[in-house]
Structures are given as structure tokens and as C-alpha cells.
Amino acid sequence: MAFTEPHLEELVVIPAALSSRSRTRYRGVLRTHVAAVCCGLLLSGAAVATAAAALADQAQAQVEERGRGTLVSAEKLYTLATPRAVAAELGAAGFEDDTVHYGVVAYRLVYRTVDPHGRPTTASGLLALPLNREGRLPAVSFAHGTGSHKNDSPSMRRGAFVSAPVIAHAAAGAVGVAPDYLGMGKGPGSHPWMDIGSETTASLDMLRAARAFAPRTGHVLEREVMVTGFSQGASAALGLGRALEAGADHWFRLGALAPVSGAYDFGGTWLSALLDGRLEPKSSVLYAAYTLVAFNRLHHVYDSPGEVFRAPYDSTVEALFDGAHTGEQLMRGTPGTLDELLTEHGRELLAHPTGPLAAALRTTGAVCTDWAPGAPVRLYMATGDEQAVTANTEHCRQALHNKGVDAPAVDLGAVDYQGSRHLGSNVAATSAIVRWFGELRRR
Template sequence: MSVTPLGERDYQSVVKEAQKAGYPTDTARHGVAAYRLTYRTVAPDGSPTTASGLLTLPRGGGHRLPTVVHGHGTLAYRGYAASVADGPDRTVSLLYASAGRAAVSPDYLGLGTGPGPHPYLDNRSAADASLDMLRAAHTAAPKLGRTLDGRVYATGFSQGGQVAMALGRTLNSDADTRFHLRGVAAVGGAYDLDSSQLPGLFDGRVGPGSAVFYTAYFLTAQNRLHHLYSDPRQVFRAPCAEHVEELFDSNHPAEQIAGKLPETLPELLSDQWHTKLQNPSGRLLAVLRSNDFTCDWKPNVPVTLYSASGDHDVPIANSRHCAQRVSAHGGSARVVDEGDVSHYAAFQRSLPEIARSFPTSP
């Protein structure tokens, strides 16, 4: 629908930003130009909507470019999305593009300039929005002096890890024959909500603060899609019940949200829902399982799942179970344990290998 220039960075600026974020710089070769794309896509219910995303192109190298699609981690605030704010996700895209690739970073629905609240962890709509962002980039690139050669490498961190696997699954099934999946490198994704991530909220593998934030975000977002409850007071304790849905409307930064949430799950949830989440059934169980499909495919390309045994946001069991599901479908996925480091540190450790593994233009 529109292409908005966001400025250019010379090579030295790209290196400086990447170093500040703790990212490797040995793959950087060119300056870059960034653009916000606004495009048409579909909402979870199939109705038409719009979304935004970041397209970054190198200012040198070949004319025809392979594409890296980078899925960002959990964001509650639309204003932190890569197409509207400088930050780590934009820096990752600058780094990928500086190596001689087209870098595509979808904001997902309800973030960036997209309308409405973000449907958090609705993996099908995230994959649809990512594929449509890829299509938008394919259309926009020739107008900006480049073309996408059809090779696609899917990557992402945290929530973006799930999105990378979901997009890989979609492309692997020839959803759009203009694009040819060449590899997936996903970091710290919660691929297994039902039997890995959810139990981790209660057995200590996920830290209390993260458990509260993720649970509140997930339940309010999924309730808008699947009507898990009629009144937030059924699920959340006072005073949180009075404002929790408003907090997760995509208009509040995480810093504001965290200050208005309790410190532990027993303080957040009613007795009924504290028990229910430990033993999900009915509609809740169906919602969890409906989003646990991202590893149910047979990849025809290399797939690497990076995680860390010290991750207290997304337990490494998610990646191990994902690899098992891929294997059950006749494929293979390599799991890399970055060791006793945090969720974000695992991403920082894995990025060098990811950045070097994707090819560049001639």
C-alpha cells in the first residue's frame, strides 16, 4: 500500500549500532537503506486488515538479493516495532542487509502501524502476516532498485522463533511458488505451549516476573480470539482484573505494564484459573494445541533450533520437543544449547553463526 523511507546508514554506522547491541559485525560490508512497508493482509478471523514491517536493502552488492525474514520477540507496545523505532530488532535487520541481503522484518498484526491489539501467540496469523510482508517486499524491491531472487531464509528470536518455524512450514508447502525456503534458524521459541512452556510457568523453569507477564498477555490476547472467559474478574485477582485487558492493548510499553502487574502467578490468577492452567482442558487446551503446530512438518532444508539450558523465559524443552516433532514427521532439526545463559544472551550467542550461515548476493 505504501513505502516510507526511514533513512540510510553508512557502513560505519551499521557497525557502530551492531557493536552497541552486542551483535557480530564481521559480516557487515555495505551501507543500508531502510523502508517501512504498509500492506494488506488478513486478521485471525479472515477479515481484511493492514500491517506494517521493515524492509532493509544494502547500498551495494548485487542487484538480485536473497531474503532473510527476521521475526522479533515478544512486544506489547506497537511503538517498539522495528518499522517505527530504532532498537535491537531494527539493528538485526540492518546487519543482515549490510551483508548483501534483503532483510524483511514483519511487525505482526496490531504492532507498528497496524490497527487493533496484537493477537499474541496466534501463530497462524503471524505466519500469514509474515508471508504477506514477504510478498509486499517482493513488490516494493524493484521500485527501490533491487529484486528478490526467491531464496528465503527464515529466522527469529523468542516469539519470532515460533513465527520462523511457522513461516518455514508455510513456505515448505509451496504456499507461494515465487519463494523457495533455503533454511530456518530459530532462537528460543516457545514451540510447545502445552507440555513445555505452560508447565515451566509453575515448576520454576520460567522466572516469576516473566511467567506473570507472558500469562497475562497470552490470556487477554487469546480471549479476544476464542472467548476463554466472560469477565476478567473470573481469571485475574483484584486490582489487576480492573485494568489487565487495557494494559495489553498494544498501546502500553512493557515498562508501564510490569509496574501494574503482581510479582507471582498466585497473586495474578484466581484459584480456579491457577489450577486450570496447571491442568488445561476444554477450550483452553484446544487453544494451546492449535498454536503448537509450528514443528509439525518435514523440512526439506536445514533447520537449527538455538536455545539455552539457562533460559528462564522459554525453557530449552521447547526446542527439544520441537526437534522430536520434526523427526516424527520424517525430517530433522539440530538443537544447539548455548549453555547457562539468559534468554537474550542465547540470541546474542547464536547470532554470529546465523549471520554467517545465510548466503549473500554476489
């Protein structure tokens, strides 16, 4: 059995970043290994693709330095052997099981990526694969919502709010791929919350790690990626979609985009709602604290906590966001109102950002305004969202419309999850997005 060069590159894309000499060596290594595997065997196209992709990692290691997206480790977390077991898993998290068709196996991947300053680091994420479905599979990237503890991430929790959407997509027949983000899961350091740049690189590099690992399970990831995310993850999803359409990866392409309940106009609509009482009061306190602490770590928003936080919180709030404190500890360690938390300067800084904070917020808020997606887009939201007011979604829809993009806003209604419409939107949107992505793939 012989391979022509176009056939080989259809199965395994030769990395565009390689020099001409390295690309030639890469092709030679692949041909040698694929011929050794396939010689004398009559393999199906899917089996050949799987064999070629599985050997690509070995070939690439001989011609490239280890870099972004390189797989560091893979750990099997659990197997949900039947659709019934998956349904029980989703039910435990409060999610519907109406799109379940396959059992699922879940892995934690640790991979190489970069921090907000471009320095090498590692991150982790959840990979969920459908059982009894072979060959090439579509990938769905899911970016999760805000958490403060390292365990508030998909690869660290089972049967939970943050992992259920990933399992749901895998149970429908796709490969569910979910970054934990920097500083979450098994990643070192603190989490750079709402930093679109590092959310994007962590998401993209998780996809690369998933592609490197998938052939070990007999699968190859298709080029088109369906991208979704909730709350914080809605902006992260837009960042990843923008990077994919800009050609940030030589293999993956954006297939569709479905963000849910995002704070897209972060420095405008969202901060205004936080300060004027449109957000639930305790949520306003937590988000105000997280905004100031997280953005200060990257952009030097204040010199000392006492400038923005009132006593006694000026000496305690920063430590609450170290990744080791639970959500319950965060709730107990913060006051019930913004007036108790913020100094006049702290409130003014959020109301009228200047300097480094203003610049950072412009970057965060550009996810809907500085590009025009070519792939299909739907924006999902819930009526009466108490954490991400729906004006954010209208802002994003209008910004994309101004760029010539039809991005309909799908109102999920007054959905509820543990008393929260914001959280309820993630539950309700998951089944809707699974179905929509499936429809797009069948076209």
C-alpha cells in the same frame, strides 16, 4: 531485443491465481512494457530482470484486484551509509558487527493482509537493503520476540534489540524483511499474541510487499527465503516455513530455517515451566497475563476477567495489553508472583487447558509436529534460558526427528544480554545464523 515466454516467466512469475484470460493479458502487458524499456538498449541480465520486475507491479494492477501483500506505502527511515555506520548501529543495540560488509538503507512498508478471521486489514514491517549491491538478492525473513507496545517492533525502533537482526542480515548482503505483526507498528487493533495463523500471514504478506517494493531500488528478490525468528518469532518462523513449503506463495520457496529460543511446546512444556517456577517469577506473571488476555480475545477463554485474575488486577490487566502501554507500565501494573495475579480457576485453566483454549494451544504447539521441513533446519538456544526453557527446543528437535528431519540443536552457551540469557540468545544467534545462511548460499 526479444523475449521468449520462458525467459519472461523466469524473470517475473505470472501469478498462479489468475484466470487463463487474465494470465494472457498479464503476459501481454509485461511484453509491451519490457519491450518499451529495453528497445534499442543493451542491458545486462540483472538490469533486464530489475526492469521487468519493476514493471510487473504496474502490469499486475491491470489484471488483478488489490489483495494480500499489496504495498500500501513505503517510507525511508534511515540510511547507514558505510559498514562503520552499521557497526555503530548494531553496537548501540548490543549486537556484534563481525558479519558486516555493506552499508544499509531501511524502509517501513505498510501492506495489505488479513486478520485472524480472514478479514482485510493492514500491517507494517521493516525492510533493510544492502547498499552498493545490485541485481538479485536473497531474502531473510526475521520474526521478532514478544512486545506489548506497538512500538516494540522492528520498523518502529532504530538501533534496538528488535531491529538489529534485520540490519545484520542486510549488512551481510541479504534483504532483511521483518513483519511487525498484526496490531504492532502501524497496524490497527490489538496484537493477537502467539496466534500462529496470523503471524504466518503477516510474515508471508510482508515478503510479498518487499518483493513488490524492491525493484524500485534496483533489486529483485530471489525465490529462496531464509527464515529465522526469536522467542515468539521462533514459532512464527516455523509457521512461515511450513506455509512456504506448502506452496502458499507462487514465487517464494523456503531456503533454510533457523528459529531461536522458542516456546515450541507452548501448551505443555512452556506453560508447565511457567507454573512450576522454572521461569523467572516476573516473566511468569507477564506471560500468564498475556496468554489469558490474548487468547481470550480470539477464543473466548473466560467471560469476565475476575474469573482468572485476582483483584485489583481483574480491572486493570486487560488494558495493559492494548498496545499503548509500555513495558515499564506493564511491569509496574502487575504483581511479582502468580499467586497474586491468578485466581484458582485462572491457574487451573493454564495447568489443564480445556475447551477453546486447549484447541488453540494445540494449534500453537503444532509448529514442530505436523510437518517435515525439506529445507535445512537448525534450532538455536541458550543454556539456562529463564524465559523459554531449553526443553522446548528438545521437544521440537525430537518431533522433527520423528518425521525424519535432522534439525540439530545449537547450544549458544550461557550468553547474557542485560541480565537475561533468553535475550542473550538472540544476540549470539544473530551472527551465527548470518554466517550459516551465507554458507548455505555459497554451496
